[in-house]
Amino acid sequence: MGIAERKDRQRADRERRIVAVARVIAESEGWNAVTIRRLADEIEHSQPVLYSHFDNRDAIVAAVALEGFRDINVALREAARGSTGRNAIKNVATAYLGFALRNPALYEAMFILPTELRFAEAGTRPELRAGFEALAAVVTPFCVDVEVATETFWAALHGLVELERSGRIRPGARSERIALIVRTIVVSGK
């Protein structure tokens, strides 16, 4: 009897729709527009249905964030492919900023909004590690302490994103700043 399977599939479909709709609304109108009522309207169900999928609103944000971590991982590995050494670092850095600034709401869910997604802890989702390791991969050839170098690289990129996104540094000089960051890594270790 595939009846239970069909039900499971329909539930999973609905859950995906919720996350997809949340992402679209967030990207087009900001996260404040992503309300439970609005989501319920969009998927044509009542509000309590959402709570049968997610514990609360934050959990929905976290689900979108998780998609973001999957996507950025792909984008970074794409950027690294075909180049090596110093060039690979530059390409990955550029891709990181590009991804973040092209998907501001998504990036917000990943790094700004409060979610239960934790990194340093034991039960860290693999999606969260993957992006970190994409950074680590291009950094590795240049340094002894990969962990420290990757964390610093990541932090620098994240900082550039946030300050640019909030209009606190000039959008124009982006590539010069990236060049500086790249040099940090290249010169540093080895």
Place this chain on the structure above:
Amino acid sequence: MGIAERKDRQRADRERRIVAVARVIAESEGWNAVTIRRLADEIEHSQPVLYSHFDNRDAIVAAVALEGFRDINVALREAARGSTGRNAIKNVATAYLGFALRNPALYEAMFILPTELRFAEAGTRPELRAGFEALAAVVTPFCVDVEVATETFWAALHGLVELERSGRIRPGARSERIALIVRTIVVSGK
């Protein structure tokens, strides 16, 4: 007739109290606990009084943020004093992280929460430039393009703060990461 002056003074006092209370609550219970009703209770007035001082809740957050920019400016200049060159950079970087992590809610108001405080624009408040220039001061001896170097330095520090604050990089290796950032600046230009 000093009667109008007294009134002005009392109003200014009350406004300062609002900001101070908001800061205290935010730091001890988080920004979600800073509601208009709560603030009104604390200053022993009704809610509409708050709106005679500030346009909306965000404006109160912005006022706290402005205090933060004044404070961090002092902290950074304090840290720079007495040391020169590479040491000055390290001290300032350490002070920056220390300040941010000791005053998480304040830092949140300055950089995370949505406010109307803009940097790049014409009417930028001097408080917002001051901190940037404190960073620029220690960076200047080492680079040709001060603006780019300072922006990058700042971004790196901000990124370290945010990733550490959200538990995404190890708190332990902080000084190693700072050392890496310092090397970026020192090696880069000149």
Place this chain on the structure above:
DNA sequence: TACATTTTCTAGCAACGCTATATTATCTTG
């Protein structure tokens, strides 16, 4: 003392996240 003006408060709106409870649909069983 009576009036005018400014300041403050009371009371309430609309929207929010979330949930207890009623209702409907679905499956199981006599």
Place this chain on the structure above:
DNA sequence: CAAGATAATATAGCGTTGCTAGAAAATGTA
């Protein structure tokens, strides 16, 4: 196939939020 049990969904509402219109009180002026 109808009746009862079970699971899924909807209705309606609670408490809280930011914010505001209009009543009330305090203050200054004559």
